[in-house]
Amino acid sequence: MSSAENTAGQDTTGRPPVLLMVLAWLWVLVPFTYGLWQLLLKIPALFGS
Amino acid sequence: MAAGFLDRSRIVAPPGWSRWLVPPAALSIHLAIGQVYAWSVFKTPLEKGLGISGVASALPFTLGIVMLGLSAALFGTKVDTNGPRWAMLVATVCFCTGFLIAALGVYTRQYWLVVLGYGVIGGIGLGIGYISPVSTLIKWFPDRPGMATGIAIMGFGGGALIASPWSTSMLQAFGATGDDPNPNGIAQAFLIHGIVYAVFMSVGWLLIRVPADDWKPAGWTPKEQRVGSMISAAHVSARNALKTPQFWLLWVVLCFNVTAGIGILERAAPIYVDFFRGASPAAAVAAAAAGFVAILSLANMSGRFIWSSASDVIGRKNIYRLYLGAGALLYLTITLMTNSNKVVFLICSMLIISFYGAGFATIPAYLRDLFGTYQVGAIHGRLLTAWSTAGVLGPVIVNAIADARIGQGVEGPGRYTPAFMVMIVLLVIGFVANELVRPVNDRWHEPSAPTKGKAGAQA
Structure with missing residues (x-):
């Protein structure tokens, strides 16, 4: 698709393809949450000594 | 695969596309390449499994970071010219091929292949991948460039959080841990890393889109250019940017900010x-130290998003005043209070590391303010040589001074007092450099606003 096919200057936000949006964010947030959880598990030891 | 598939004209966003799909595309790349900071997971298995030294096992990581800076500097212009899909695909191929070659190297017991694969080829993927989404994010979020690049660069910090536990459990599953690790298990782990990251990163180059040349967010109008404003409406080429004092002042700012952060991070x-240490049992102190490393990782990652987003409100120069000025005061607080108050120590350390991460995340938006969007990716790539320099400078300063103090028989916090004083001086120099940053002289501006054909290739 060329830029000429777009509506020039039109804002394209606010009309997201919802399913794609949800899947795209889940794709990155699921592993990120796993990593964050693993990290949080280590923190209590800091206040135990 | 047709070359046209990678062409910028194929990824101009159609009507109905949301700019909020761009951050997940960027994160698909950054969360993957951030794995490099979890390399230490492989060190002990490689040392015991292949009988190599600690220096040799660190070589793929060290080379990877050096190649990151070099490839970002060398290929920055090409990344801007060819567009983000090309850059993300090249990054995916290089980074994942690096893992596959490393797997072959361990399987055949040819360690030089691990160094070549992960360090050199994978390192090129790191550099191209790191800068690949930056200029695109800045163009999609002209109203919030700090927040947008903060999300992506936070992903680079988050990559190690995912990779560290994931790689550890994989090595355990393949019998590649303990006193007698199976080298074939390490090879299997590298192979799986290469395949999984290839799939994960593919979402990045499939999903990425660039805005149409005259696109702008709803309800947003560029601020009118004021004389002396730190946010320029003009554009400077990468070649000319290197001739400006602003580029080198920011180079000093980034280099010293990173060096100061690494001062704590590297020996956390x-x-x-x-x-x-006190009177606590050694095991409890070791567990607490692991918790300290974890809490610093959290500060490093969240600082990239929080402070970089704040820079959209209070301005880039002001936020670096905070990173460098408050950073120096926090180091001074730790130096003076030592271990008298653990909570103060933790708060100061977390803030210092949050400023370290934020320094990375905010610099693309600072460059955009000063040099425009024309070749901001290439300029950012060249500036990352400051990171490579700091990556050597920081550990050398802290380790050399601390080791000398230990050799003199110094115990406790006193081992780090001179190193922390050096960090304070570096941060003050960085603060002064930031104060000297002024708008770029008109003579370096491109003759006219880049036209569609010229600028369009860089989104």
């Missing part, structure tokens, strides 16, 4: 142990 666990 030993620093904690030396500060708070």
Whole structure:
């Protein structure tokens, strides 16, 4: 698709393809949450000594 | 695969596309390449499994970071010219091929292949991948460039959080841990890393889109250019940017900000142990030190998003005043209070590391303010040589001074006092450099606003 096919200057936000949006964010947030959880598990030891 | 598939004209966003799909595309790349900071997971298995030294096992990581800076500097212009899909695909191929070659190297017991694969080829993927989404994010979020690049660069920090536990459990599953690790298990782990990251990163180059040339967010109008404003409406080429004092002042700012952060980050666990060993059992102190490393990782990652987003409100120069000025004061607080108050120590350390991460995340938006969007990716790539320099400078300063103090028989926090004083001086120099940053002289501006054909290739 060329830029000429777009509506020039039109804002394209606010009309997201919802399913794609949800899947795209889940794709990155699921592993990120796993990593964050693993990290949080280590923190209590800091206040135990 | 047709070359046209990678062409910028194929990824101009159609009507109905949301700019909020761009951050997940960027994160698909950054969360993957951030794995490099979890390399240490492989060190002990490689040393015991292949009988190599600690220096040799660190070589793929060290080379990877050096190649990151070099490839970002060398290929920055090409990344801007060819567009983000090309850059993300090249990054995916290089980074994942690096893992596959490393797997072959371990399987055939040819360690030089691990160094070549992960360090050199994978390192090129790191550099191209790191800068690949930056200029695109800045163009999609002209109203919030700090927040947008903060999300992506936070992903680079988050990559190690995912990779570290994931790689550890994989090595355990393949019998590649313990006193007699199976080298074939390490090879299997590298192979799976290469395949999984290839799939994960593919979402990045499939999903990425660039805005149409005259696109702008709803309800947003560019601020009118004021004389002396730090946010320029003009554009400077990468070649000309290198001739400006602003580029080199920011180089100093980034280099010293990173050096100061690495001062704590690189020796976080030993620093904690030396500060708070006290009468606690060794196992409890070791666990607490691991918690300290974890809490610093959290600060590093969240600082990239929080402070970089704040820079959209208070301005780039002001936020670096905070990173460098408050950073120096926080180091001074730790130096003076030592281990007398653990909560103060933790708060100061977390803030210092949050400023370290934020320094990375905010610099693309600072460059955009000064040099425009024309070749901001290429300029950012060249500036990352400051990171490579700091990556050597920081550990050398802290380790050399601390080791000398240990050799003199110094115990406790005193081991780090001179190193922290050096960090304070570096941060003050960085602060002064930031104060000297002024708008770029008109003579370096491109003759006219880049036209569609010229600028369009860089989104």
